[in-house]
Amino acid sequence: MPTPPAGNSVLSVSSLNRLVRDCLETAFPLTWVGGEISNLTYAASGHVYFSLKDAAAQVRCVMWRNRAQLLGWRLENGQKIEARALVSFYEPRGEFQLNIEAIRRAGQGDLFERFLRLKAQLEAEGLFAAAAKRPLPGFPRHVAIVSSPQAAALRDVLTTLHRRAPHLRITLFPTPVQGEGAALRIAEALAQASASNCEVTILCRGGGSIEDLWSFNEECVARAIRASTIPVISGVGHETDFTIADFAADLRAPTPTAAAELVSPERDDLLARLERLDSQLRRQTERTLADLRQQLDWLGSRLTHPADRLRQRQQEIGALGTQLGRAWRGKIDRLHLLSDTLQQRQLGARPRLDRLGSQLEHARYRLGKQLAWRISEHSGKLNSLASGLKQLDPHAVLQRGYALAIGPDGRAVRNAVDLAPGDTLRLSFAQGAATAKVDRVVATPEAD
Numbered sequence: 001m002p003t004p005p006a007g008n009s010v011l012s013v014s015s016l017n018r019l020v021r022d023c024l025e026t027a028f029p030l031t032w033v034g035g036e037i038s039n040l041t042y043a044a045s046g047h048v049y050f051s052l053k054d055a056a057a058q059v060r061c062v063m064w065r066n067r068a069q070l071l072g073w074r075l076e077n078g079q080k081i082e083a084r085a086l087v088s089f090y091e092p093r094g095e096f097q098l099n100i101e102a103i104r105r106a107g108q109g110d111l112f113e114r115f116l117r118l119k120a121q122l123e124a125e126g127l128f129a130a131a132a133k134r135p136l137p138g139f140p141r142h143v144a145i146v147s148s149p150q151a152a153a154l155r156d157v158l159t160t161l162h163r164r165a166p167h168l169r170i171t172l173f174p175t176p177v178q179g180e181g182a183a184l185r186i187a188e189a190l191a192q193a194s195a196s197n198c199e200v201t202i203l204c205r206g207g208g209s210i211e212d213l214w215s216f217n218e219e220c221v222a223r224a225i226r227a228s229t230i231p232v233i234s235g236v237g238h239e240t241d242f243t244i245a246d247f248a249a250d251l252r253a254p255t256p257t258a259a260a261e262l263v264s265p266e267r268d269d270l271l272a273r274l275e276r277l278d279s280q281l282r283r284q285t286e287r288t289l290a291d292l293r294q295q296l297d298w299l300g301s302r303l304t305h306p307a308d309r310l311r312q313r314q315q316e317i318g319a320l321g322t323q324l325g326r327a328w329r330g331k332i333d334r335l336h337l338l339s340d341t342l343q344q345r346q347l348g349a350r351p352r353l354d355r356l357g358s359q360l361e362h363a364r365y366r367l368g369k370q371l372a373w374r375i376s377e378h379s380g381k382l383n384s385l386a387s388g389l390k391q392l393d394p395h396a397v398l399q400r401g402y403a404l405a406i407g408p409d410g411r412a413v414r415n416a417v418d419l420a421p422g423d424t425l426r427l428s429f430a431q432g433a434a435t436a437k438v439d440r441v442v443a444t445p446e447a448d
Contacts, residue, residue, distance in 0.1 A: 235259025
């Protein structure tokens with residue numbers, strides 16, 4: 001809870017009202033409050049303002065638009081209600097008030113709680129699952145009605161069915177729809193309808209209070225609906241009334257009359273649809289026959305007498321035989337010509353051994369002369385290159401008393417300035433090697 005200020009501090013009015021509001025909303029959870037409505041006002045914004053009173057006191061209440069839209073019925077002055085409210089405080093005017101979350105008619109609290117518990121239980125079992133809903137037959141011929149023979153809703157259903165589909169066969173399974181034991185009787189009537197040769201069941205009853213409709217909120221009725229082998233339409237109460245049977249049924253109709261309309265296609269609409277389909281079928285048949293006649297005429301124009309076709313094939317065979325003879329004679333002539341040509345080429349390509357022997361001897365002599373000249377030429381070049389290599393050979397230089405100095409970096413020393421006192425040199429001689437250390441470096445003066 002909010003901490004009140006110290007005794008010496010001064011609060012503004014708005015701060016005081018905010019503290020009072022926080023204290024009230026923290027101290028009181030959502031609570032059911034019962035009383036009578038007075039000073040009721042429906043604002044243009046959609047919010048609802050009223051007072052809730054009893055014989056000794058009253059309290060101001062507000063129901064915001066998003067909650068009022070879910071109410072489903074209109075409040076009036078003098079109504080006895082039970083409101084689920086949050087205790088609050090309206091800071092701008094400093095007024096204590098209740099923020100209303102939900103409203104139910106007084107005396108219906110226990111029944112409503114039972115309704116919610118049973119609905120939650122059956123829903124958890126999957127009794128209301130959309131996947132379990134069965135589709136209605138498109139054109140039923142036998143309809144079962146489960147209702148009271150004295151119910152005004154039954155007369156509305158029968159009138160609607162007779163007007164829309166007079167050809168339908170209707171079987172009534174009578175049952176009380178209100179009072180003690182009515183729920184079991186309704187479940188039995190649903191089972192009888194399921195065992196009959198009907199194609200769909202209408203479960204109907206007129207509107208009333210929650211007590212009047214309670215037979216349709218019993219578990220046995222819901223289970224009988226789901227156990228039915230044929231689809232069940234629930235047409236119980238007015239559009240704003242909801243029962244457990246509505247959730248269990250394969251389809252909920254807002255009213256009994258609407259249930260009759262859902263199960264019976266309009267006879268005039270069916271006849272008009274049949275006429276349209278008949279007209280479309282006739283036109284399609286006529287178009288198909290016309291296309292077939294045209295195709296038959298085209299095929300007839302291409303049809304040839306067998307004798308004519310035989311003569312045509314004989315002429316084609318004679319022409320092909322003539323072409324084959326000409327082609328064969330031409331092929332034989334070309335083969336003779338090719339044979340003569342090959343014989344002439346064979347005679348011209350036959351070798352003359354006397355001339356070839358003389359040519360071979362002459363080629364052998366020229367090859368010997370050319371080979372001797374080439375060997376002499378390359379021997380001279382080889383001697384010249386060997387002499388040059390001897391002059392460039394570092395070992396030949398070392399033989400004349402010179403030495404090769406290798407510096408600390410592993411390279412040959414060409415200039416004294418690349419050395420420093422203390423550097424170690426490796427000296428290679430014509431015979432063997434030695435190591436020396438530099439004591440002094442004398443640079444060669446640069447030429448002017």
